[in-house]
Amino acid sequence: MRPGLRLLRIARPYRGLLALGLLTTFLASLLDGIVLVLLVPLLKHLFGTAGELRSGSTQLEAMMHRLVEPLVAGLTPTEAAGRLVVLLVLGLLLKNVLSYASSQITVGVQEGLVRDLRTRMFSHLLTLELGYFQRIGTGSLVSWIITEVDQTKAVVTASLVALFRNVVVVGVTLVVLSQISLTLTLLTLVFVPPLVLVLQVLVRRLRLHARARAKERAEVTSTVAERVGAIRLIRSYGEEGRESARFAAQANRYRKRVIRTQRFSSLTGPITEVFSGFLVILIIWAGTRPELLGLAQPLAPEAIIVFLMAALRLTSPLKTISSFPALMAVALASAERVFEVLDQPSRETDRPGEGAARFEREIVFDAVSFRYGDGDPVLSEVSFTLPRGKVVALVGPSGAGKTTLADLLPRFHDPTGGRILMDSVPLTRLTRGSLRGLMSVVSQDTVLLNDTVFANIAYGSPGATEAQVEAAAEAASAAGFIAQLPDGYQTIVGERGARLSGGQRQRVAIARALLRDPPILILDEATSALDTASERLVQQAIDRLMAERTALVIAHRLATVRDADEIVVLDAGRVVQRGTHDELFRAGGLYRRLYDLQFRDEETTLAAGL
Ligand SMILES: Nc1ncnc2c1ncn2[C@@H]1O[C@H](COP(=O)(O)OP(=O)(O)OP(=O)(O)O)[C@@H](O)[C@H]1O
Numbered sequence: 001m002r003p004g005l006r007l008l009r010i011a012r013p014y015r016g017l018l019a020l021g022l023l024t025t026f027l028a029s030l031l032d033g034i035v036l037v038l039l040v041p042l043l044k045h046l047f048g049t050a051g052e053l054r055s056g057s058t059q060l061e062a063m064m065h066r067l068v069e070p071l072v073a074g075l076t077p078t079e080a081a082g083r084l085v086v087l088l089v090l091g092l093l094l095k096n097v098l099s100y101a102s103s104q105i106t107v108g109v110q111e112g113l114v115r116d117l118r119t120r121m122f123s124h125l126l127t128l129e130l131g132y133f134q135r136i137g138t139g140s141l142v143s144w145i146i147t148e149v150d151q152t153k154a155v156v157t158a159s160l161v162a163l164f165r166n167v168v169v170v171g172v173t174l175v176v177l178s179q180i181s182l183t184l185t186l187l188t189l190v191f192v193p194p195l196v197l198v199l200q201v202l203v204r205r206l207r208l209h210a211r212a213r214a215k216e217r218a219e220v221t222s223t224v225a226e227r228v229g230a231i232r233l234i235r236s237y238g239e240e241g242r243e244s245a246r247f248a249a250q251a252n253r254y255r256k257r258v259i260r261t262q263r264f265s266s267l268t269g270p271i272t273e274v275f276s277g278f279l280v281i282l283i284i285w286a287g288t289r290p291e292l293l294g295l296a297q298p299l300a301p302e303a304i305i306v307f308l309m310a311a312l313r314l315t316s317p318l319k320t321i322s323s324f325p326a327l328m329a330v331a332l333a334s335a336e337r338v339f340e341v342l343d344q345p346s347r348e349t350d351r352p353g354e355g356a357a358r359f360e361r362e363i364v365f366d367a368v369s370f371r372y373g374d375g376d377p378v379l380s381e382v383s384f385t386l387p388r389g390k391v392v393a394l395v396g397p398s399g400a401g402k403t404t405l406a407d408l409l410p411r412f413h414d415p416t417g418g419r420i421l422m423d424s425v426p427l428t429r430l431t432r433g434s435l436r437g438l439m440s441v442v443s444q445d446t447v448l449l450n451d452t453v454f455a456n457i458a459y460g461s462p463g464a465t466e467a468q469v470e471a472a473a474e475a476a477s478a479a480g481f482i483a484q485l486p487d488g489y490q491t492i493v494g495e496r497g498a499r500l501s502g503g504q505r506q507r508v509a510i511a512r513a514l515l516r517d518p519p520i521l522i523l524d525e526a527t528s529a530l531d532t533a534s535e536r537l538v539q540q541a542i543d544r545l546m547a548e549r550t551a552l553v554i555a556h557r558l559a560t561v562r563d564a565d566e567i568v569v570l571d572a573g574r575v576v577q578r579g580t581h582d583e584l585f586r587a588g589g590l591y592r593r594l595y596d597l598q599f600r601d602e603e604t605t606l607a608a609g610l
């Protein structure tokens with residue numbers, strides 16, 4: 001469906017409000033016309049030509065004479081003028097009250113629409129596959145949800161309300177004009193096609209730039225988001241200067257684009273004004289030639305004045321009406337982007353045929369293969385079994401596919417070959433929600449939110465009591481350092497937990513996993529080296545976490561590996577060895593080599609009882 005129509009469908013809940021907005025707009029435009037024509041009798045009274053209608057008066061004059069004279073019958077010309085002025089001012093006031101109401105209503109509609117789109121987009125994003133986020137990037141998504149959505153509201157203001165208002169104004173004005181002189185009106189209208197044509201050319205250019213502008217704006221937002229997040233990196237490598245220059249170049253490109261876009265939209269003002277100038281000359285020239293207009297005598301001055309005022313009123317609505325496609329183009333370009341996100345299939349939602357997960361016996365990886373997109377295989381025919389209550393450790397060189405393999409269990413990705421079975425049911429037949437409810441994931445890079453320690457631990461366990469959170473923190477060896485924080489559990493941890501140390505962050509994450517108390521645990525041990533004291537605290541926390549649980553652990557720590565019921569050694573996406581520590585140690589091979597490289601130092605430390 002076309003984006004404009006889709007937007008209107010989304011705006012459907014606001015149709016009542018919108019109708020009210022259009023009604024007030026209509027009434028305001030109508031009153032505007034009435035105020036204008038009231039000028040005719042007022043001017044007549046001021047010029048002292050009210051009295052009787054002269055022969056050859058315009059239809060407007062005749063009509064106003066019939067309507068207005070009874071109101072001012074028996075008054076002196078000054079009193080009559082005074083009364084008309086009062087009427088005029090009242091009309092003007094009412095018109096502006098209505099205009100105000102209509103713009104408030106419009107704002108209500110458009111902001112409601114923006115909020116709806118924004119919430120929809122955000123909620124929808126949360127249902128998209130991880131790969132989408134990696135492809136699009138944070139900056140673009142932020143820019144789309146914030147800026148692009150904001151631009152789409154022009155569809156409501158520009159299309160419905162502004163278009164409607166201006167069409168009504170043009171209609172009312174044309175009626176007024178034709179009531180004064182049909183010939184003069186037709187002469188005036190000769191100006192319309194060339195004006196609209198010229199404006200159309202501008203609009204086409206404008207549309208071209210609107211898309212490019214949206215893209216460049218997203219780039220700028222992207223850069224800010226990413227580089228601010230990487231401030232430590234920038235600082236430690238002294239890249240501030242180059243980053244500033246890169247950003248300046250980007251900002252400059254955006255500036256040029258905006259100016260280029262503006263060049264065309266700013267031209268509309270001057271062009272219409274020049275047209276108006278010619279129009280005034282034409283009206284005065286033709287208005288004073290009765291033979292041209294087929295009248296017995298020249299138009300009365302007040303008729304010409306009102307005609308001029310009315311005719312000039314045409315240009316602004318015409319300008320808006322003809323720039324309408326441009327505004328729409330910008331808004332629709334943005335809307336397309338919004339719908340691009342909304343149209344991404346929600347791979348995360350439950351499918352028919354998926355049931356609730358139950359875990360009693362074992363998880364079996366059966367010849368599981370995986371590749372990202374259409375890249376090279378990252379996992380090839382990986383098979384092993386994780387029985388309930390046991391710990392399986394994954395070991396292997398960096399890039400072997402350990403994290404990828406662990407991601408398959410909560411269905412962050414689905415295997416591209418083979419199957420993973422939970423109690424003989426393929427994971428793809430289980431709803432993601434129920435599956436993830438069975439497990440806690442402690443990932444390689446700890447993710448904390450910029451909130452309190454308490455909220456971070458209780459994340460994912462909404463009903464958790466204070467006592468439960470504290471017990472989890474205690475078990476995760478985190479209670480000690482939390483007590484030392486300035487506000488204890490209410491301390492804000494900073495963006496991504498920046499105000500905590502690496503080891504502290506890990507223990508908060510472990511407390512979070514413990515609090516959920518799930519049967520299955522997926523632990524991607526952080527590779528970052530910790531000092532011996534934190535290392536031991538983290539290890540204690542891990543031990544408690546794994547106790548009596550089924551665990552898939554990506555192990556970088558000797559203690560974790562040694563206690564595992566089975567070790568699966570991965571190399572370049574293939575299982576190269578399986579067994580217990582003792583078996584693999586004796587067997588030599590990759591495990592032994594990794595062991596020698598990775599764990600030996602640790603062993604001497606452990607042996608020394610540190
Ligand atoms: N989102 C992704 N898109 C494409 N390729 C990816 C993606 N994530 C990882 N890879 C690739 O998959 C391979 C396995 O990565 P993975 O993160 O699973 O390794 P790992 O064994 O966990 O390594 P480490 O011990 O360093 O954490 C790597 O070659 C990596 O380049």
Ligand SMILES: [Mg+2]
Nearest residue numbers: 402403404444
């Ligand atoms: Mg990894």
